[in-house]
Amino acid sequence: MSPLPVGKALAFAVQGERRCLGVRRAGRWIVCPYGAALDGASAKDQCARCAQLDRSRSVAADTMADDPRPYGVYLAYFGPGLVKVGITAAERGPARLVEQGAVAYAWLGRGPLMAARRAEALLGSALAVPDRLGKAAKRAARGALPPLAERVGELAQLHGRARELAGWPETLEPAEFACEDHTELFGLDRVPAGAAELGGMTAGAEIVGEVVAGVGSDVYMRLRLAGDVADGGGGGRGEGEVAVLDGRVLSGWVLGAASGRVTTVPVRCARPGPVLDSPGLWGA
Numbered sequence: 001m002s003p004l005p006v007g008k009a010l011a012f013a014v015q016g017e018r019r020c021l022g023v024r025r026a027g028r029w030i031v032c033p034y035g036a037a038l039d040g041a042s043a044k045d046q047c048a049r050c051a052q053l054d055r056s057r058s059v060a061a062d063t064m065a066d067d068p069r070p071y072g073v074y075l076a077y078f079g080p081g082l083v084k085v086g087i088t089a090a091e092r093g094p095a096r097l098v099e100q101g102a103v104a105y106a107w108l109g110r111g112p113l114m115a116a117r118r119a120e121a122l123l124g125s126a127l128a129v130p131d132r133l134g135k136a137a138k139r140a141a142r143g144a145l146p147p148l149a150e151r152v153g154e155l156a157q158l159h160g161r162a163r164e165l166a167g168w169p170e171t172l173e174p175a176e177f178a179c180e181d182h183t184e185l186f187g188l189d190r191v192p193a194g195a196a197e198l199g200g201m202t203a204g205a206e207i208v209g210e211v212v213a214g215v216g217s218d219v220y221m222r223l224r225l226a227g228d229v230a231d232g233g234g235g236g237r238g239e240g241e242v243a244v245l246d247g248r249v250l251s252g253w254v255l256g257a258a259s260g261r262v263t264t265v266p267v268r269c270a271r272p273g274p275v276l277d278s279p280g281l282w283g284a
Contacts, residue, residue, distance in 0.1 A: 004211045004219060006187060013206040014040075014253040020047040021252055023054055038252050041200025043217075045251035071116040073109050073172065075129075075162070076102035077155050079141025084133050085123045085162075087116040094180065101138060101216025103145060103188065104181040106155045108162055111172035118169045126165050129158070139244060142215060143193030152179045187213035191220055196243040199266035206258040207245070207265055217247045223263045243267050 004010075018040050020032035036047030046054065070090040076097055077083050088096035090110055097105045109119060123129040145151070159177045168174070183189065190213045198207070198221075209223040222240045 004214055006190070006211055006213065008211045009209075010211065010221065011206070011208045011258040012255045013204060013258045014201050014250070015256045016203060016254050018201070018252040020050055021045045023050050039200070040202050040253075041249065043246050043248040045248060067113045069113070070110055071113050072107055072175075073116045073119045075106050075108060075155055075158055076100060077104040077151055078102060078133060078138045079144075080146055080150075080154065082133055082137060082141050083129060083154065083158055085120050085129045085131055087113075087120055097180075098182070098185070099216055101186070101218060102182060103142070103186075104151050104155060104179055106159050106177055106179050107175040108159065109168075109172040109174045111169065115169035115172040119172050122165055122167055122169075123162055126167075127158070127161060129162075135246070139195070139197075139218065142188060142191045143195065145188065148181060148183070151181065155179050186215040188215070191215065192242050194269075195220060196241055196267050196269060198243050198245040198263075199268055201249055201253065201265060205265045206260055206263060208258055208261060208263050212242055219245045219247050221245060223267065224261060225267070226262045241267065 018038045020034070020036040020038055022030045022032040023046070024030070032047060032050050034047060034049060036050070038044065038047065044051070067089075071087045072090045073085065073087050074097065075083055075085055078101070085108075086096070086100075094105070109116075120131060124131060156177050156179070163174055207221070207223075209221040212220040212222050214220070220242055221244075222242050225241060
């Protein structure tokens with residue numbers, strides 16, 4: 001998705017039926033041969049058969065063990081006690097961290113794919129660092145982030161523990177600790193605590209509002225709602241309520257101009273993420 005500037009007004013409707021995007025090969029999308037329809041509420045933009053074909057040649061599914069490219073191993077911070085380990089092709093730089101909405105990150109090392117995989121598995125087994133975190137937990141943490149120094153400190157501590165582990169792959173070149181923070185890039189200081197969420201899309205649904213912030217695939221918008229219009233823009237339901245939309249749910253829809261003046265997609269309260277015991281997250 002292209003970045004959306006803060007304050008940009010949006011007014012669009014989804015039209016027709018949401019369709020599978022097909023399979024990505026050689027840098028382009030090949031149309032789904034099944035013409036499959038997709039669930040309007042799901043972040044998945046492929047049907048099951050296209051997704052299965054994609055995974056037949058996928059680093060994530062461990063079906064590309066022969067990939068000769070160098071890979072980077074990273075620690076990604078999303079909130080207190082919410083740190084994950086992952087790998088990405090070195091040629092992509094920090095793109096994968098931006099896509100995931102990582103608040104901050106630090107590189108652990110760089111080397112062959114299988115060495116990177118071993119390091120990722122080592123952190124999981126020795127320090128209980130997960131390689132996945134739920135979207136609800138990430139969103140819940142964004143609205144109440146600790147100061148930058150605390151974020152850097154948490155990453156630095158885990159980075160140091162990871163580098164001291166026995167069994168570190170010899171072919172993985174270690175990286176000195178350096179923290180990169182995305183507060184300014186994402187506009188995290190504009191993300192409110194407990195932001196509402198936009199529900200699933202259905203044909204004809206409209207979204208009207210303006211962009212507040214963008215974090216990975218999540219777009220935070222100050223919505224124009226029916227109550228706001230009825231009250232002349234003040235005192236309505238939510239008074240310009242800020243809600244978050246996972247931009248991936250728009251993939252596969254045809255987008256057109258909104259015919260009305262308000263958002264008609266359901267708005268719901270945020271779902272609380274799981275409570276994590278930060279001191280015990282990476283072992284004693």
